[in-house]
Amino acid sequence: xxxxxxxxxxxxxxxxxxxxxxxxxxxxxxxxxxxxxxxxxxxxxxxxxxxxxxxxxxxxxxxxxxxxxxxxxxxxxxxxxxxxxxxxxxxxxxxxxxxxxxxxxxxxxxxxxxxxxxxxxxxxxxxxxxxxxxxxxxxxxxxxxxx
Amino acid sequence: xxxxxxxxxxxxxxxxxxxxxxxxxxxxxxxxxxxxxxxxxxxxxxxxxxxxxxxxxxxxxxxxxxxxxxxxxxxxxxxxxxxxxxxxxxxxxxxxxxxxxxxxxx
Numbered sequence: 001x002x003x004x005x006x007x008x009x010x011x012x013x014x015x016x017x018x019x020x021x022x023x024x025x026x027x028x029x030x031x032x033x034x035x036x037x038x039x040x041x042x043x044x045x046x047x048x049x050x051x052x053x054x055x056x057x058x059x060x061x062x063x064x065x066x067x068x069x070x071x072x073x074x075x076x077x078x079x080x081x082x083x084x085x086x087x088x089x090x091x092x093x094x095x096x097x098x099x100x101x102x103x104x105x106x107x108x109x110x111x112x113x114x115x116x117x118x119x120x121x122x123x124x125x126x127x128x129x130x131x132x133x134x135x136x137x138x139x140x141x142x143x144x145x146x147x
Numbered sequence: 148x149x150x151x152x153x154x155x156x157x158x159x160x161x162x163x164x165x166x167x168x169x170x171x172x173x174x175x176x177x178x179x180x181x182x183x184x185x186x187x188x189x190x191x192x193x194x195x196x197x198x199x200x201x202x203x204x205x206x207x208x209x210x211x212x213x214x215x216x217x218x219x220x221x222x223x224x225x226x227x228x229x230x231x232x233x234x235x236x237x238x239x240x241x242x243x244x245x246x247x248x249x250x251x252x253x
Contacts, residue, residue: 013222016214023207027197074234082243083157124248 018063022055025066029054153250160242165229169221182224186216189227 029050037043054062071077172179191208198204215223233239 013219016218020211020214023211027194031197070230074230075237076234078237079234079239079243082240083154085247126247 018059021063021066022059025054025059025062026051028066153246156250157243157246160246161229161233161239164233164238164242165225168224168228172221172224179220183216183220186220186223186227187212190215 029047033043033047033050037046168182172182190211191204194208194211195204198207
């Protein structure tokens with residue numbers, strides 16, 4: 001009973017949101033045709049043809065593209081980049097490793113060699129740790145300069 | 148594995164910000180009306196900017212307002228908060244940067 005109700009709700013929600021998305025895609029087509037062709041008979045023909053093709057024939061493709069374009073225009077990609085830099089890659093890698101998409105443990109390096117900087121600096125704490133690590137790894141000759 | 152909790156922390160903070168209007172709408176009927184009216188005005192002005200002052204604007208606005216404001220108001224409020232307040236104002240980037248700076252890495 002609960003599953004049936006949940007499934008019904010999900011189906012109803014999905015169909016409603018599909019209709020809303022189709023209306024917004026129609027608005028985009030309308031704007032595109034009006035801006036480039038104007039208010040004439042040719043614009044109406046192109047509008048009807050494009051709307052039929054995009055909204056009814058290939059909506060499974062253009063609906064997803066429209067959502068991606070809108071998310072990109074609003075700056076969600078910046079959010080993802082920030083999200084990645086906070087972890088410096090290690091958090092994302094840890095998650096992928098736990099899920100099983102990638103394998104392996106921590107990166108090993110030969111003894112005596114300084115650790116590689118594998119990602120951009122993500123925070124002030126990160127920068128401070130890296131500077132301390134670099135200072136620790138420097139030899140006296142390089143630390144005080146050549147004479 | 149290190150730093151994995153930061154992902155969930157950031158996702159939790161952003162989700163909490165998105166869910167906030169829905170919680171407010173459930174908590175107070177006055178706030179519910181205010182948020183719904185604001186959403187309806189936004190939808191109507193957006194459609195009018197495309198079609199102008201004619202019957203098409205009213206029909207399409209009515210359909211969208213019924214679906215987005217009356218039927219799925221909590222979802223619309225959450226999406227609106229996310230897409231037009233959190234992301235364009237870089238508030239999410241600020242939250243991500245702050246959490247990353249406070250909790251650091253390893």
